[in-house]
Amino acid sequence: MNYVEIVNLVFTCIFGLYGLLMLHFVIFGIIGVFTYKKYPKTDVINKYGLIIPARNEEKVVGNLIESIHKSDYPQDKLHIFVIAHNCTDNTAEVARRLQKEGFANISVYEYNNPNECTMGYAFRHLFSCIEKDYGTQSFDGFFIFNADNIVEKNYFTKMNDAFEYYDHQYVVTSFRNSKNFGSNIMSGLYGMYFALGCVCEFRGRNVCGCSTRIAGCGYVISSKVVENGWPYVTLTEDWEFSADQILDSNKIRYCDEAIFYDEQPTTFKVMWRQRVRWSRGHLLVLYSRVKDLLKALFSPKTKHRMSTFDIAMNCLPFCLVLGFIGILQYILLAFAPCFGIDYNTVLFGNQANEWWYNLLLGDGALWGLARSTIGTYFGMLALAIIVFIVCRKRIFHVSLGKKILVSLLWPLFLMIQFPIDFVAMCSRNLGWKVIPHDDKTTINTLDEKRKN
Structure with missing residues (x-):
């Protein structure tokens, strides 16, 4: 066995070990494609506070409030809290006008501090106001939304069933759909990102009794979680919150029948x-x-060891780890000439064969990389097609042509995570910037599209 064979064997074992550590992702994904957990209907009607952070969201916040008002859950058990956070528009005025127009139980707060821009700061300030004015323990739980969301009419009923099923003990998240899935290819790719996460990540974990994680918004927490306020103010407070819940021997469960809609970016720059x-x-x-x-x-x-292992693996930057291992392998292969082995042979193998033969069976390092890339592409393509099939009744407002384009481009959407992770790793003073939301979709609009 020569130097190159030894290097390749070692790194094959390393990649194999890393793949073994991630094998449960595949198992959960397969389970999620075929089944999900349903919750029995409860007669208990819990009281909830609905948290809506809003930064320059005057165009969309009213649509969320309207969908809440049209839900089938008793309105006297829902209290909406809007926190207009560093706004320069009329977000607060829009919410107050809806309160005057008969959308009961709306409280509007404003908080301006340019040095505290992340959504977590809005949560922290708002929960302190709620504790002062109402008492957080006067509510059974709190829903966390974004201002651009809208909810299905049975959303709170389904979430209440799950919340009560777990006796208020666990955080419960829900199916994140996209209200502008069909606007363009970029929004469709984002929509696929969240739909795939729900189907292949959340559903399987929930069925197997393993904790999942929070994905931004659309979840409910017990009032006990915030009895001492909200401490998470980083760029991704959802990941921080998820990790701490599991460290505190809690779990994050999932309700597939509760659907809310989110507005996705439509440009490459914002993405x-x-x-x-x-x-x-x-x-x-x-x-x-x-x-x-x-x-x-x-x-x-530790009570939930599998959930702890799972979130630890989730926290690892998958692309950076794979990239580092791959680069290290090619650096070591570059020393092949020192052992009397031609470097072109290491990269391309036997050049006497046709390119298609080398691509299929060639032992050159670059041919192996090409096979892995092509295999990954078609694997991710198949996964996108499966998600469209599983969610065919939920992704109802997208043309067949856009579904095909989204499926074809989906693997590339994932692959650019490699340079994204590298840029993020090198960034030190990365701030939070507003993501523009102006989609005018309402719950009535979605109902009309569903009928058509």
Whole structure:
């Protein structure tokens, strides 16, 4: 066995070990495609506070409030709290006008501090106001939304069933659909991102009794979680919150029958900016929580060991890890000439064969990389098609042509995570910037599209 064969064998084992650590992702995904957990209907009607952070959301916040008002849950058990956070528009005025027009139980707060821009700061300020004016424990739980969301009419009823099923003990998240899925290809790719997460990540974990994670918004927490306020103010407070819930021996469960809608970015520029921020926030959570997660993983006191292992693996930057391992392999292969092996042979193998033969069976490093890339592409393509099939009754407002284009481009949408993670890793003073929301979709609009 020569030097190149030894290097390749070692890294095959490393990639195999890493794949084994991630194997449960595949298992959960397969389970999620075929089944999900349903919750029995409860007669208990809990009282909820609905948290809506809004930064320059005057065009959309009213649509969320309207969908809440049209839900089938008793309105006297829902209290809407809007926090206009560093706004320069009429967001607060729009919410107050709806209150005057008969949308009862709306409280509007304003908070301006340019040094505290992330959504977590809005939560922290709002929960302190709620504690002062109402008492957080006067509510059974709190829903966390974004101002651009809208909810299905049975959303709160279904979430209440799940929340009561777990005796208020666990956080419960829901199916994140996209109200502008069919606006263009970019919004469709984002819509696929969240739909795939719900189908292949949340559903399987929930069926198997493993904790899932929070994905931005659309979840309910017990009032006990915020009895001492809201401490999470990083770029990705959802990841930080998810990790801490599991470290506190809690779980995050999922209700597939509760559907809310989100507005997705429609341009590459906004997509890149948002995903770099997500990636940077993800890394910050890794830096601050991985030690505690690993410690909990081997502690005899840990109650949910699989959930702890799962969130620890989720916190790892998958693309950076794979990229680092791959680059290290190619660096070591570059020393092949020192052992009397031609470097062109290392990269391309036997050049006597046709290119298609080398692509299928060639032993050159670049041919192997090409096979992996092509295999990944078609694997992700198949996954997108499966999600469209599973969610065919939910993704009803997208043409067949756009579904095909989204499926074809979906693998590329994932692959650009490699440069995104690298940029995020090198960024030090990455701030939070507003994501523009102006989609005028209402719950009535979605109902009309569903009928057509």
